[in-house]
Amino acid sequence: MGFLRVIQTFIVVDGFLSYLSSIQFGKGDLAKYPFLSEAGNYLRELDYSLEEFNDVSRKRVVDRALERIIVTLDGHVFKQLEDLDTEVVSFLIALIMVRALGMRNVSKKYSLGEARRAEMFLEHDLKHESKADVRNAVLKRIFSDLFALNVIQEDGRFKIKVSDYLKRAAYFHDDHWKLVNKIVHNGYVYLDSDDTVRLIRDELSMLIYDRINRMEIRQLPDSIKAKVDELRSKVAKHVEFRGYLVTTKYPPCIQHILQSLTKGENPPHSARFLLATYMLSIGRNVDEVCALFEPAPDYNERVTRYQVEHLSGIRGSRTKYSCPSCEKATSENLCYRTEECNGIINPVHFGRKRVWKNEGAKSESS
Amino acid sequence: MKEQSLNLLKHAFKEFYFKNDNHIETPARIEEREFGYMQFNDGMVRHLTFKSMNELQALLLKEIPSDVYCSCAYYASPASPMQEKGFRGADLIFDIDTKELNLTCVKEHEVWLCNDCKNVMKEKQNCTKCKSTKVEQTSLPCDNCVNAGKTEVKKLVKILKEDLGVAEQEIKVYFSGNNGFHLHVYSREMEELDSPSRADIADYVIGNNLLPESFGVRKNVNSSVNDVVNRFPNAADFGWRGRIASRLVKNEKAKPRVVRTILKNGYAQFKTELNLIAKEVGARIDPKVTMDVHRVFRLQGSLNSKSGLAKLSCSDIDNFDPFTAACVLGDEETNVHVIYSPKFKLKESFYGPFKDKDIKLPTYAAVYLICKGLADA
Numbered sequence A: 001m002g003f004l005r006v007i008q009t010f011i012v013v014d015g016f017l018s019y020l021s022s023i024q025f026g027k028g029d030l031a032k033y034p035f036l037s038e039a040g041n042y043l044r045e046l047d048y049s050l051e052e053f054n055d056v057s058r059k060r061v062v063d064r065a066l067e068r069i070i071v072t073l074d075g076h077v078f079k080q081l082e083d084l085d086t087e088v089v090s091f092l093i094a095l096i097m098v099r100a101l102g103m104r105n106v107s108k109k110y111s112l113g114e115a116r117r118a119e120m121f122l123e124h125d126l127k128h129e130s131k132a133d134v135r136n137a138v139l140k141r142i143f144s145d146l147f148a149l150n151v152i153q154e155d156g157r158f159k160i161k162v163s164d165y166l167k168r169a170a171y172f173h174d175d176h177w178k179l180v181n182k183i184v185h186n187g188y189v190y191l192d193s194d195d196t197v198r199l200i201r202d203e204l205s206m207l208i209y210d211r212i213n214r215m216e217i218r219q220l221p222d223s224i225k226a227k228v229d230e231l232r233s234k235v236a237k238h239v240e241f242r243g244y245l246v247t248t249k250y251p252p253c254i255q256h257i258l259q260s261l262t263k264g265e266n267p268p269h270s271a272r273f274l275l276a277t278y279m280l281s282i283g284r285n286v287d288e289v290c291a292l293f294e295p296a297p298d299y300n301e302r303v304t305r306y307q308v309e310h311l312s313g314i315r316g317s318r319t320k321y322s323c324p325s326c327e328k329a330t331s332e333n334l335c336y337r338t339e340e341c342n343g344i345i346n347p348v349h350f351g352r353k354r355v356w357k358n359e360g361a362k363s364e365s366s
Numbered sequence B: 001m002k003e004q005s006l007n008l009l010k011h012a013f014k015e016f017y018f019k020n021d022n023h024i025e026t027p028a029r030i031e032e033r034e035f036g037y038m039q040f041n042d043g044m045v046r047h048l049t050f051k052s053m054n055e056l057q058a059l060l061l062k063e064i065p066s067d068v069y070c071s072c073a074y075y076a077s078p079a080s081p082m083q084e085k086g087f088r089g090a091d092l093i094f095d096i097d098t099k100e101l102n103l104t105c106v107k108e109h110e111v112w113l114c115n116d117c118k119n120v121m122k123e124k125q126n127c128t129k130c131k132s133t134k135v136e137q138t139s140l141p142c143d144n145c146v147n148a149g150k151t152e153v154k155k156l157v158k159i160l161k162e163d164l165g166v167a168e169q170e171i172k173v174y175f176s177g178n179n180g181f182h183l184h185v186y187s188r189e190m191e192e193l194d195s196p197s198r199a200d201i202a203d204y205v206i207g208n209n210l211l212p213e214s215f216g217v218r219k220n221v222n223s224s225v226n227d228v229v230n231r232f233p234n235a236a237d238f239g240w241r242g243r244i245a246s247r248l249v250k251n252e253k254a255k256p257r258v259v260r261t262i263l264k265n266g267y268a269q270f271k272t273e274l275n276l277i278a279k280e281v282g283a284r285i286d287p288k289v290t291m292d293v294h295r296v297f298r299l300q301g302s303l304n305s306k307s308g309l310a311k312l313s314c315s316d317i318d319n320f321d322p323f324t325a326a327c328v329l330g331d332e333e334t335n336v337h338v339i340y341s342p343k344f345k346l347k348e349s350f351y352g353p354f355k356d357k358d359i360k361l362p363t364y365a366a367v368y369l370i371c372k373g374l375a376d377a
Helices: A002-012 A015-020 A037-046 A050-054 A056-073 A084-101 A104-128 A132-147 A162-169 A193-214 A222-238 A252-262 A269-281 A286-292 A301-312 A326-331 B003-019 B053-063 B143-162 B195-206 B225-231 B239-248 B252-265 B267-281 B287-291 B363-371
Strands: A152-154 A157-161 A183-185 A188-191 A241-246 A352-356 B035-038 B044-048 B067-071 B073-075 B087-090 B092-097 B110-114 B135-139 B171-175 B180-185 B296-298 B333-341 B344-346 B349-351 B354-362
Touching (some): A050 A056, A050 A222, A056 A084, A056 A222, A084 A104, A104 A193, A157 A193, A162 A188, A162 B195, A188 A193, A252 A269, A269 A301, A286 A301, A326 B195, B003 B053, B092 B143, B092 B195, B143 B171, B143 B195, B344 B363, B354 B363
Antiparallel strands (some): A152 A157, A183 A188, B067 B296, B092 B180, B344 B349
């Protein structure tokens, strides 16, 4: 009874989408993509109840569900692929377990892991699948129906509209994804199969995450409850986060602006914005920030104070402005990246390092 | 600015807006736009909304703004504070500023002006008379500056059309009214893009962040010449691959030799070479303008207080002469004291050079020099 309710939640999400689509997967292909509504429909036809999972005969599938989660939390992709029944049921029980565990970071990590698993199958299907109808089903049912991304096959490549590409890739930080490093023609971006699939991975992860959060679970059978407890004890060691180690050194972009001010130059507006928002973000007060601008030839105390107060949220719209990202600073020619900047996406992250419980305390001087 | 100079500017601007009530173009979906204006010698007024051009025209005659702006964005509630406006989309805009093109001619027509004592200097330095540090550049752009701007506009239009698929009728080019050109793209598809996506488009048209990997050259990998030749683009290839290839490879037979040289010089040097080519081949726009969806942008047809010239549409860019077409103020003679001015051309007539001289000039020329800080009424 409980299981049926969960399954219904699972199906309703995009049941209408499968209705729209006449292209269907075969059972073998569907097993790879258990998040599709067809998989939910199949599950409903099997007519399981949650209580059945207390039965010894179903132990294997419950174990497999836990394994799906553990492998994923260890940072790996769960690669095994079995029959449709096993895949669809173990996927759904894994969702139930993660929901019952109720830890946001585990839900996020598991969702991403399932998305990476789907990515692996999608890459294979688009690259090596010889049957055109399977490739078309992937493009139609997953890319188009689930994520409104129309992908056109052309001469062994895939092309999508520039705007559809940017809506996704503009948030990826590697230069590989910059539009300038792609083949762009007549309003379309040309991609290989791996990049095409990578574009939707985050959305797929969000779809699974949403689905976990929308589940209503009232009572779990003992077999699943026991696995949730096992999962809780296993993940505890992953999530104890102690804090950050922070250096007192400024990032090179900020150092450069400070040097330019010291030399009596007039930095551009974008540099002043970066400096002020950076300093406010790391906890400097308005007086301290205003004082930094004093050496500028065009320094006007009243105007500077007004603008810094505006940025700090004291004045005007009361919005506190955030420090621009490294990407934005690069676009504005303000970035003077060094090796110490590796791995950061915003100047305020410079010199900050996560420390986990088991790591020894290290001191850092600068 | 002195009171008398201000009055002259205000009078000239008011007369223009009074006599030319159709000069300002009505922005599409006017009721969804935020308007703003700058007052002479005063601050910016923003978050205004107009239902019709008549309302805007009334404001122009009442307030006599020095500059008028209109959002590139469409909002549900344009007059509300920024976070409550309800962003519905924005035109894609580009700004080409000839001051940023490092033109050699600039040396001939730029001066540095002390804000405190109006001392004129040929180079950037603290004021040689009063030692003030408040020194600002002012420049009277020449035909060479305009032509350089036009070249950038043409490169930009080509990239927008051929690569990004923007239709000819979706692009409108304007002279900015001072030192450059503005380009507006009215496209439903582009309208939806957010700021990071627009930053990516800006980087695309400039050619920022080109990776050697996009041309088959990989870091820390000992690739064979043949391997890289197979991955290296041809001049006929789409987008940046084709643009770079057409600069590096004259013909297909030369490819192995070019690739051998690239591999010999190494990854880092090829990356530097790509950046240098991009600087020539890409369109030199100001990326900050393109990525800012909440910007209010100079209104088409309005006057620019940095020159007294108008922001004006130029569909026939090759034959467009801003110093004639955009010079729209009256020609009654007026007395001014010119602190300094190199020779300049407006409405087919040459003026100057002047130095510390009282002279009668047509209003448009007097306003031009006052706006540049080089004369007083």
